[in-house]
Every structure is written in C-alpha cells, then in structure tokens.
Amino acid sequence: MNEEEFIYIGTISRDYIKKEVLKNNLFLLLYAGIVSIISFYVYFLDSGFDLDLFLILILTCAVAPYVVVALISALYFSAYVRNFTYKVQKDSIVINHGVFTKTRATIPYKRIQNINITTGIFDRMFKTYTIKIETAGHSAVSSGTTRRGIGPEGYIPGLKDPHIIENKIKEIIAKISTTPSGLEENIFKPEQLAFDNFISYVLSKMREGEKLKTSIKQLREKAKLSAAKLAEKVGVPIETIHYLEEGKYNPSLLLASKIAEILNCKIEDLFELA
Amino acid sequence: MKFKTKIKTNIKLIREELKLTQQDLADRIGVSRQTIYFLEKGKYNPSLTISFKIAEVLDRPLNEIFYQEPVIKDELKEMKLKKPYKEVEDFINTQDIDHNILFQIGDIDEKELSRTFSKEFLEKVAIFLGYKFEDLFIDADI
Numbered sequence: 001m002n003e004e005e006f007i008y009i010g011t012i013s014r015d016y017i018k019k020e021v022l023k024n025n026l027f028l029l030l031y032a033g034i035v036s037i038i039s040f041y042v043y044f045l046d047s048g049f050d051l052d053l054f055l056i057l058i059l060t061c062a063v064a065p066y067v068v069v070a071l072i073s074a075l076y077f078s079a080y081v082r083n084f085t086y087k088v089q090k091d092s093i094v095i096n097h098g099v100f101t102k103t104r105a106t107i108p109y110k111r112i113q114n115i116n117i118t119t120g121i122f123d124r125m126f127k128t129y130t131i132k133i134e135t136a137g138h139s140a141v142s143s144g145t146t147r148r149g150i151g152p153e154g155y156i157p158g159l160k161d162p163h164i165i166e167n168k169i170k171e172i173i174a175k176i177s178t179t180p181s182g183l184e185e186n187i188f189k190p191e192q193l194a195f196d197n198f199i200s201y202v203l204s205k206m207r208e209g210e211k212l213k214t215s216i217k218q219l220r221e222k223a224k225l226s227a228a229k230l231a232e233k234v235g236v237p238i239e240t241i242h243y244l245e246e247g248k249y250n251p252s253l254l255l256a257s258k259i260a261e262i263l264n265c266k267i268e269d270l271f272e273l274a
Numbered sequence: 275m276k277f278k279t280k281i282k283t284n285i286k287l288i289r290e291e292l293k294l295t296q297q298d299l300a301d302r303i304g305v306s307r308q309t310i311y312f313l314e315k316g317k318y319n320p321s322l323t324i325s326f327k328i329a330e331v332l333d334r335p336l337n338e339i340f341y342q343e344p345v346i347k348d349e350l351k352e353m354k355l356k357k358p359y360k361e362v363e364d365f366i367n368t369q370d371i372d373h374n375i376l377f378q379i380g381d382i383d384e385k386e387l388s389r390t391f392s393k394e395f396l397e398k399v400a401i402f403l404g405y406k407f408e409d410l411f412i413d414a415d416i
Contacts, residue, residue: 253322
C-alpha cells in the first residue's frame with residue numbers, strides 16, 4: 001500500500017468567518033437594532049432633538065460598538081481559518097489550530113469512537129458543517145476550538161463538504177479493523193508461549209491418567225538433531241521439547257504433527273497413550 | 275516459503291458414518307459436547323491425548339481423522355463468498371495475474387510455492403484477504 005494515498009490535507013472554508021462573526025455578535029446586533037428603533041421612536045414623538053446630534057448619538061451608542069466588535073472578531077476568525085489545517089494520515093488525524101496559542105492535536109484512529117457531523121442554524125445559512133471526532137474518554141482540553149472546555153477531541157468546523165473527510169476516515173478505520181490487530185501477536189510471543197507451556201504442564205499434571213509415552217528422544221537422535229535444533233525448526237522454546245521428551249507435557253495436535261513432520265514419521269510413532 | 279497450516283478434521287463424517295451423535299462421542303471420550311462441536315467446526319486445536327482418544331473411539335488412525343490444510347485455502351473460499359465480485363476482479367486486473375491462479379494458491383504443492391509466486395505477490399494477496407503475510411505463509415526454509 002502506498003503511504004501517500006492516505007494523506008489528505010484540508011483547510012476550512014472562509015464562510016466560517018462570516019458565520020462566527022454573525023453568531024458571536026448577534027446580541028450586539030440586536031442591541032444596536034433595538035436602541036436605534038427606540039431612539040427613532042423617541043425622536044419622532046418629541047421633535048425637539050437636533051437631527052445631527054441624534055444621528056451621532058445613535059452612531060456612538062449602537063452602531064459603532066457593533067462595527068468595532070464585528071471587525072475585531074472578523075480579524076480573529078480569519079486568522080483562525082488561516083491557521084486551521086487538518087491532515088488525514090495513515091494512522092492518525094492531525095489538527096493544527098490556534099491563533100494565539102498554537103495547538104497540534106493528533107488523534108489515532110484506534111481511539112476514534114464516533115464521528116458526528118453537525119450543522120446549526122448559522123451553519124445552515126452558510127452551508128457549512130462541523131465534524132466532531134469523539135474518542136474513548138473525553139479530554140478536558142479539546143482541540144479545534146478555544147471556547148469549549150469539554151468536548152469532542154477532534155473538532156473541525158466550517159467544512160463545505162464534510163463527507164469527503166468522513167468517508168476518508170471511515171475507509172481507513174475499516175482498513176485498520178480488517179487487518180488483524182496486534183492482539184494475536186501479543187498472545188503468542190515466545191515469553192508468553194513459555195508461560196502457556198508452563199500452564200499446560202501444570203494442567204497435564206492435574207489430569208492423571210492422561211499420560212503420554214513418547215519416543216521423541218530416540219527418533220530425534222536417530223535423525224541426528226539436537227533438542228535445540230528441533231525446537232528451532234518447530235518454533236517453540238527448547239523447554240517445550242524437554243518437557244515433551246520427559247512425557248510431562250500433553251502437546252496440541254498441531255504441535256505434535258509439526259514434530260512428526262520434521263522427524264518424518266507418524267504421530268503414532270512419536271506418542272502413545274500410556 | 276511454506277504455508278501456514280491449521281488442523282482440519284473429518285470427525286463429523288466418520289461420526290455420522292458410525293451413527294453416533296455428538297453427545298455419544300463426547301461421553302465416550304470424556305469431554306463435553308461443546309468440545310466436539312468446536313472440534314468439528316475446526317475452532318479448537320485438540321490436545322494429543324484427546325486426539326488419541328478420539329482415534330480410539332472412532333477406530334481410525336489419526337491421519338485419517340485429522341489433516342493439515344493451508345490457512346489460505348479457507349480464506350480464498352471465504353473471499354469467494356464475501357468479497358464483491360468487482361473487488362476481486364479489480365485486484366486481479368491491478369496485479370496483472372491470470373484469473374485462475376489466485377484461486378489455486380491453496381492447491382499448489384509446497385515445493386512449488388516459492389517457484390511459482392514471489393513473496394511480494396503473496397504479500398499483496400495476504401493484504402487483499404485482510405491478513406498479514408506471516409498469518410498465511412511462513413517465510414523460512416528450515
């Protein structure tokens with residue numbers, strides 16, 4: 001498999017800036033609107049006001065704060081969008097974000113539990129989507145957003161087409177889960193095999209009357225193989241061969257047939273029920 | 275190169291020939307019925323003593339009851355059932371191989387294995403089947 005084909009680098013849409021500016025300054029906008037309306041109402045009721053003075057009043061009390069705050073947040077969010085990148089890699093997703101504090105969050109696929117695509121009212125106005133990648137166990141520091149204390153670990157806002165990245169992630173996760181995980185390797189490590197053999201030995205001791213008579217040693221010597229060499233060929237620790245030769249260990253059929261194959265004889269020639 | 279093998283069994287056939295139920299066989303050997311069930315399914319690698327007892331009860335030599343088969347054989351059968359035809363077709367096209375040869379890997383003589391297929395090719399096949407090379411083949415000539 002080509003490593004390159006996994007990597008997918010993406011940025012977020014600039015519509016995210018508009019959406020955030022609108023969303024964050026909604027109350028200020030409402031305030032500005034209400035103040036203006038009330039002032040006009042007052043102005044028309046009592047025409048003693050001077051028009052110039054009145055317009056300046058509206059400008060300073062309602063419109064100016066809104067414009068200033070909107071400008072600041074527009075600047076902030078455009079910096080945010082500029083700094084936000086995500087990378088879909090072979091084994092993890094990397095999200096770079098942050099305006100003042102730069103964060104680089106790496107989420108391994110193995111830990112991903114679910115992927116949510118959300119789109120709120122403001123999102124729908126600009127046709128953007130937010131992907132939330134949840135992992136086993138929420139972390140206190142969420143990535144992708146500075147405003148949420150606790151949340152999904154992966155947070156990619158302002159996406160125009162979330163299905164591309166979603167499918168990409170799903171595809172990779174499917175690939176990872178179809179290939180056998182490392183579990184089996186871990187169980188059958190040589191050290192653990194030795195432990196397995198020990199347990200089998202204890203168990204076979206417990207099962208009285210299931211004794212095996214064996215002629216491995218004779219046949220092995222006939223084939224001019226050392227115990228170590230035989231163990232190497234079979235792929236077991238040398239202790240296993242020793243136990244077997246002493247008749248202390250009841251091997252599995254697979255192991256017995258491997259030995260028989262290497263010594264070029266039948267299993268029945270090697271072992272016999274006592 | 276060698277095939278990784280697993281133990282397969284004819285217990286079911288022989289048992290039915292002798293008109294024994296799973297329970298009968300289990301009782302005579304002194305194991306639970308589940309053990310026989312898993313044995314017949316090939317999901318359990320029996321200990322040698324149990325194998326001997328089974329051979330005794332069924333009155334057959336061991337090698338008539340149990341035999342080894344390359345793991346990949348079953349996997350190719352599974353692939354025929356599970357993988358969509360198009361996926362298999364695509365794989366065959368991209369690897370530029372004869373259509374039949376993919377299905378014949380399991381039947382090839384072990385001595386012919388290294389001569390007929392390169393390790394790289396078998397690695398690709400293993401990955402296509404959702405395995406690692408080491409799960410299906412043994413890369414050694416000891």
